[in-house]
Amino acid sequence: MLVYEEVIIQGVNVPFLQSLNASVGKGASLTALLDNVKNKSIPFRRTTRTLASDQIEPAILKILSTARANVPVVMRVEDKFSMMLMLHTIVPIPLEGQAAEQAAANLINAQQRNIVFTQKMTEVVDASKISYFGEFKPDAPGTKGKQQAITLPTPDPARATSKMYRQIRFAALLSFSFTVAMLLLTASMCIQRGTLWLPRLWPARKKETPMPYDYDVYMTSHIVELTLIAIAVSVLSALGYHLYLLWSIIPFWMMAVAIITGILVGTGSSRIFALQFVQRTMERFHWIPVVVFSLLIAATVFGTMRIVH
Numbered sequence: 001m002l003v004y005e006e007v008i009i010q011g012v013n014v015p016f017l018q019s020l021n022a023s024v025g026k027g028a029s030l031t032a033l034l035d036n037v038k039n040k041s042i043p044f045r046r047t048t049r050t051l052a053s054d055q056i057e058p059a060i061l062k063i064l065s066t067a068r069a070n071v072p073v074v075m076r077v078e079d080k081f082s083m084m085l086m087l088h089t090i091v092p093i094p095l096e097g098q099a100a101e102q103a104a105a106n107l108i109n110a111q112q113r114n115i116v117f118t119q120k121m122t123e124v125v126d127a128s129k130i131s132y133f134g135e136f137k138p139d140a141p142g143t144k145g146k147q148q149a150i151t152l153p154t155p156d157p158a159r160a161t162s163k164m165y166r167q168i169r170f171a172a173l174l175s176f177s178f179t180v181a182m183l184l185l186t187a188s189m190c191i192q193r194g195t196l197w198l199p200r201l202w203p204a205r206k207k208e209t210p211m212p213y214d215y216d217v218y219m220t221s222h223i224v225e226l227t228l229i230a231i232a233v234s235v236l237s238a239l240g241y242h243l244y245l246l247w248s249i250i251p252f253w254m255m256a257v258a259i260i261t262g263i264l265v266g267t268g269s270s271r272i273f274a275l276q277f278v279q280r281t282m283e284r285f286h287w288i289p290v291v292v293f294s295l296l297i298a299a300t301v302f303g304t305m306r307i308v309h
Contacts, residue, residue, distance in 0.1 A: 001091040003050045004064055005030055005072075009082035010043040017082055020074045030072045030086045060085065167250045170304065174255065175262040177242055177300045181235060182266020184293035186273055188228050191286050196274060199267050231290060235297055242301045245308050 007030070020033050037044050053061055064087050067073050072086045182199060189197040246255060272278055282289070 001052055002064055003088040005086040006047045006049055007084040008045045009037060012076045012079050012082055017074055017076060024072050033072055167254060170246050170250050171254050171258040173300055173304050174242060174246060175258040177239060177297055178259050178262025179266040180293050180296045182263060183270055186270040187289035192228055198270055201267060231294060238297050238301045242304060245304055
């Protein structure tokens with residue numbers, strides 16, 4: 001809330017306004033200035049206003065914001081009329097309604113931007129090699145016992161190491177998710193085809209025939225196929241969300257290495273489905289591997305989400 005005097009003077013007399021400005025520089029009060037206006041027989045209108053900042057015209061608010069209390073400011077508005085403003089006081093008032101919500105939102109956004117900026121700058125400093133020379137060198141001669149004028153940024157090796165270990169843990173979780181996803185793919189394809197199916201990193205030879213299970217090959221129903229499709233969509237969504245969680249935490253190259261490693265390990269681990277013991281188990285319990293692997297992926301994504309947030 002601003003309390004100020006507003007004086008509107010008819011016409012624009014530049015020499016007279018300059019004389020008023022000179023009087024202000026000598027410490028003249030608003031009353032003394034108005035006496036000069038009266039002596040010139042110039043019509044004017046004086047008003048004392050008490051308004052909130054959002055109720056004042058931006059041009060006037062800008063002048064009042066930089067004005068000193070009880071010191072008149074003389075100006076002209078183009079060639080239309082002259083004006084004098086004098087700020088009495090600024091009274092803070094609590095905001096209400098939409099104005100309060102907007103102010104709170106702006107404050108929160110500014111704080112979040114400052115936090116993000118500080119974190120980014122800290123990461124840049126920790127990842128940089130900084131050397132100081134001359135008087136700015138920490139162990140320079142003559143600087144002992146003297147306080148530096150500015151605080152010089154220095155990398156924190158412990159913080160950088162901790163961040164690297166954290167990124168490695170996240171990359172390991174991502175790699176584990178893709179490993180389990182490859183095992184889930186193998187189990188699902190075995191159910192869908194009714195025979196042993198193993199993923200390959202290269203195309204199979206034309207003469208190579210699939211390895212059958214010990215039990216007879218069966219035909220899958222439409223319900224089973226729809227169930228497998230629903231599981232596949234859910235798993236792909238979970239993997240996509242896992243990548244989204246880690247997109248801004250670990251570098252892209254580390255993410256790519258984790259994904260490739262997970263696919264390679266999963267492809268190699270899928271060979272366990274060719275073991276006789278696993279084949280006999282799959283003969284009786286087709287869905288156990290699918291359920292277990294799906295739960296493992298969900299648990300990994302949920303654990304990553306808890307750590308991130």
